[in-house]
Amino acid sequence: EAEVAQSPRYKITEKSQAVAFWCDPISGHATLYWYRQILGQGPELLVQFQDESVVDDSQLPKDRFSAERLKGVDSTLKIQPAELGDSAMYLCASTEGTSSGANVLTFGAGSRLTVL
């Protein structure tokens, strides 16, 4: 069964350092999402790509977060500088085609970030 790959699974860093997360969606999936899940809460959308284009980054803290999907395949989410409040699970998901309301998202296992 095809999976969404994410790395690293775990990352511990000190505040003010830079961190990066990588995601490889299911082959052929045009839409890619980055979600942040703070402990005890549901996932919150940070950024959504359609192929290589950003279609929604309204909840992305752009002063410190950036995301790219240069060739419309894999994607990188970067945080610089990291802050204590960034400690969370960062989930990547993908879905085929455009963002139809009925499409099911397939999630990766996530990257857990701890900022000390």
Added chain:
Amino acid sequence: AQSVAQPEDQVNVAEGNPLTVKCTYSVSGNPYLFWYVQYPNRGLQFLLKYITGDNLVKGSYGFEAEFNKSQTSFHLKKPSALVSDSALYFCAVRHGNYGGATNKLIFGTGTLLAVQP
């Protein structure tokens, strides 16, 4: 704007008993509703969805959910719980009226299901 409420942080049930995990939603127009499950240190896995048609939707691992438009609810159910069902369950909603690129999937805060042997 759409929203989802999961009123119970945790649901405890004995193995073999029926289980219900509650979800209510708020969305203008028709909703698309989803349930996902998350096991420890894992991503979310899709269980089932309601788009249109029959109000009772059947999904993976014996789970089902009932869409109730008048009560704006989409409760998750299973006739006989297993210890292996213990996990975090998320309800999610989208607008059903359009498939625009910014039609976000909004998640609830999650309900921890604990099934005791």
